[in-house]
Amino acid sequence: MGIMLTVTAKGQVTLRKEVLEHLGAKAGDKLEIDLLPGGRMQVRAKPTRPISDVFGMLKRPGQPTLTVEEMNDIIAAGWAGER
Numbered sequence: 001m002g003i004m005l006t007v008t009a010k011g012q013v014t015l016r017k018e019v020l021e022h023l024g025a026k027a028g029d030k031l032e033i034d035l036l037p038g039g040r041m042q043v044r045a046k047p048t049r050p051i052s053d054v055f056g057m058l059k060r061p062g063q064p065t066l067t068v069e070e071m072n073d074i075i076a077a078g079w080a081g082e083r
Contacts (some may be wrong), residue, residue, distance in 0.1 A: 005077075029047050
């Protein structure tokens with residue numbers, strides 16, 4: 001027999017810990033649900049990524065690394081029409 005869940009008056013369902021563990025879901029993760037024919041659905045955990053994952057994503061080989069101050073100078077020059 002499967003796991004039984006109860007729908008609240010607000011139309012919400014609380015997933016049991018064992019369900020979340022089976023999905024590999026942790027606090028802060030999102031769940032993606034596909035609605036299938038026959039009143040069925042498929043659920044997948046979509047883990048959130050730490051903000052540190054974006055570090056270095058704009059780095060291009062052969063280009064120097066800029067400091068924040070250098071980036072600010074370039075931006076200011078652009079706004080001033082110097083670049």
